[in-house]
Amino acid sequence: MKTLLIGADGQLGTDLTKVYAADQLIPLTITDLDVCDYEKVGEIFRASKPDVVINTAAYHRVDECETYPDRALAVNALAVRNLALVCKEINAILVHFSTDYVFDGEASRPYTEHDTPRPVSAYGISKLTGELFIRYLYDRHFILRLCGLYGVRGSMEKGTNFVETMLKLAQEGKEIKVVNDQTLTPTYTRILAPRIKALIATQRFGLYHMTCDGGCSWYEFAQAIFELSGLTPKLSPTTSEQYKTPAKRPRYSVLENENLKNVPSVEPMPFWRDALKDYLEERKASPLRR
């Protein structure tokens, strides 16, 4: 199966490149292909004829999406519509990623794939629109809703993930305040990659929630990072009211991997804290500097 990977140098993209044989993978960065360039998408897909297209590209700076909703819709919805149309034309499976932010966060139990999305941010609206375009245009798809991603590559190249931010603040001896009223499931991208590959192989198309097990607040996530790293910075909880952001976040966005649990060939997702432990061990072993 020849697989074309869009966003190959992102957090998830980097881990996905490691689970595919080099001669079966066409890894494309934004320099090779911008998903908003419809003409080039058509040219590349028709010339390379992949069996599977994996799209990790997204505009996911959640607060910026409030200011630039047109950009959010262009990357997260309209470009995705175009991908679905071109995949249909060449009969390639389309694998696309969505988010826990399609939900409003008012639930008091994990959201399943059967729950009705109701996004509360421009980012969430744009991602849900992308989902809807795929679902009504083309059956041979996987839409995988993820949550709270962190990956070694993203951290090294861009310094963007939450774990690295916390470790940096601790090293600087800063007093750290983290919100304790938003509950999520942190998910390590390296854990996802082989399971995504295994799920694609089943061709059991559809919508899947795919996150680590369990849930915690951002504050509890920070606590775990420091405990597992042997650090003792000044950490205290705060609230979303005190830590105001342009975009509203769901108060509770833990996802239940209900559909995934019915696919026996995909290994179960680990508890979020165990995955975090793996990440912290692997970053220690990484030869690249931060």
Ligand SMILES: NC(=O)c1ccc[n+]([C@@H]2O[C@H](COP(=O)([O-])OP(=O)(O)OC[C@H]3O[C@@H](n4cnc5c(N)ncnc54)[C@H](OP(=O)(O)O)[C@@H]3O)[C@@H](O)[C@H]2O)c1
């Ligand atoms: N990060 C999270 O916490 C999170 C949570 C839930 C769901 N998700 C979803 O999971 C997926 C992967 O996220 P991630 O954290 O791996 O993202 P990431 O690290 O930002 O990777 C995305 C990749 O896509 C590239 N890209 C951005 N815009 C593009 C465009 N117009 N055309 C082609 N490539 C483009 C990025 O390049 P540049 O970096 O050069 O822009 C980057 O290489 C996304 O769909 C995201 O919405 C993420």
